[in-house]
Amino acid sequence: MNSSHDGNGTHEEHSRIRGHRPAHGEPLLDRAFRMLACFGPDTPVLSLTALAARADLPKATALRIARQLTEQGALERTDSGHYTIGLRLLEIATVAPRGHGLRTIALPYLQDLWHATRQHVQLVVREGLEGVLVERLSARDAPRVMYRVGGRLPLHATTPGLVLLAFAPTQVQEDFLTADHPADDDSPSATADALRPKLAAIRRDRYAVFSRPQWDTPMTGVAAPILDRNHTTVAAISVITPSEQSQPAAHIPAVVAVARAITRAMTTDTAGDPLP
Structure with a gap:
C-alpha cells in the first residue's frame, strides 16, 4: 500500500x-x-x-x-x-440563543444605555465558572478595557461577573468559592470569606458596583441581572466608566431600568409570541 x-x-x-x-x-x-x-x-x-x-x-x-x-x-x-x-x-454562532439571540433582543436597549452614558456598555453571560462578553458598545474616547467580545472574564473581579455569580445556582457558587483562583493584583477579593457578603448584598440590592484600581485607567462598573421567563438570571448588563469620572449612584437607575426592559423583552419575540 x-x-x-x-x-x-x-x-x-x-x-x-x-x-x-x-x-x-x-x-x-x-x-x-x-x-x-x-x-x-x-x-x-x-x-x-x-x-x-x-x-x-x-x-x-x-x-x-x-x-x-x-x-x-x-x-x-x-x-x-x-x-x-x-x-x-x-x-453557526449566530443561532446560539445565549449569544447572538440574546444580543439581538438586547441590542436596542444597550444602544439606548450607551447613548445616555457614552461609556462602555457590556452584555455578559455565564459559561461554567467564567463570564463571556457577548456584546460591548464603547465611545471612541472611552479608556481601553481588557475584555473583547467573545472573550472570557473572571466572575469575581468584574461587575457583571459578580452579578452572574450572585444569582447563579447555589452549587455553581459553591464550586466557584471552593475553587482555586489566581492570587494577583488584577483579581482582588477571590476568597470565599470576602465574596460571600458581597454576593449577598448584590442579591439584596439587585445590582452591583465594583472598581478595578489595578488597570492603567482605574474603572468602576455598575451591573444588573437580566432574567428569563422562569426568573432565572441569564445575563448581566453593565456600564463601565473611569473611576475618577464615575458617579455610580447616577448610573444605577438607568442600568437597572434597562436590565428590566430586556427581561420583559426576553419573554416575547417581535411578533408578540412567546419565545421557545
Missing part, C-alpha cells in the same frame, strides 16, 4: 490517519477545538507551524485536523497559505 507518510510519524499517528482512534488518545474533537482556540485578537492568522505549537500537537496531526476544519469551513486559508477562522463558525 502506497503511503504519503514522511517518515516521522508513529504507529499511533498512522492509526489516527486511517480513522482509528488510539486506545488512550485524545479525542479528535478536543484537539480540533484546542486548535480553534489558538486564534484570537492578537493572532487572527497562524501558520501551520505556529498553530501546531500553540495547540501542542505534532505538525502532521495539526495539518490533518486543519485540512478537515478547512473542508468544513471552520478554517480558511489565506493567500500566504496560513490559516484563519472561517465564516462557517460565525454562521
Whole structure:
C-alpha cells in the first residue's frame, strides 16, 4: 500500500490517519477545538507551524485536523497559505440563543444605555465558572478595557461577573468559592470569606458596583441581572466608566431600568409570541 507518510510519524499517528482512534488518545474533537482556540485578537492568522505549537500537537496531526476544519469551513486559508477562522463558525454562532439571540433582543436597549452614558456598555453571560462578553458598545474616547467580545472574564473581579455569580445556582457558587483562583493584583477579593457578603448584598440590592484600581485607567462598573421567563438570571448588563469620572449612584437607575426592559423583552419575540 502506497503511503504519503514522511517518515516521522508513529504507529499511533498512522492509526489516527486511517480513522482509528488510539486506545488512550485524545479525542479528535478536543484537539480540533484546542486548535480553534489558538486564534484570537492578537493572532487572527497562524501558520501551520505556529498553530501546531500553540495547540501542542505534532505538525502532521495539526495539518490533518486543519485540512478537515478547512473542508468544513471552520478554517480558511489565506493567500500566504496560513490559516484563519472561517465564516462557517460565525454562521453557526449566530443561532446560539445565549449569544447572538440574546444580543439581538438586547441590542436596542444597550444602544439606548450607551447613548445616555457614552461609556462602555457590556452584555455578559455565564459559561461554567467564567463570564463571556457577548456584546460591548464603547465611545471612541472611552479608556481601553481588557475584555473583547467573545472573550472570557473572571466572575469575581468584574461587575457583571459578580452579578452572574450572585444569582447563579447555589452549587455553581459553591464550586466557584471552593475553587482555586489566581492570587494577583488584577483579581482582588477571590476568597470565599470576602465574596460571600458581597454576593449577598448584590442579591439584596439587585445590582452591583465594583472598581478595578489595578488597570492603567482605574474603572468602576455598575451591573444588573437580566432574567428569563422562569426568573432565572441569564445575563448581566453593565456600564463601565473611569473611576475618577464615575458617579455610580447616577448610573444605577438607568442600568437597572434597562436590565428590566430586556427581561420583559426576553419573554416575547417581535411578533408578540412567546419565545421557545
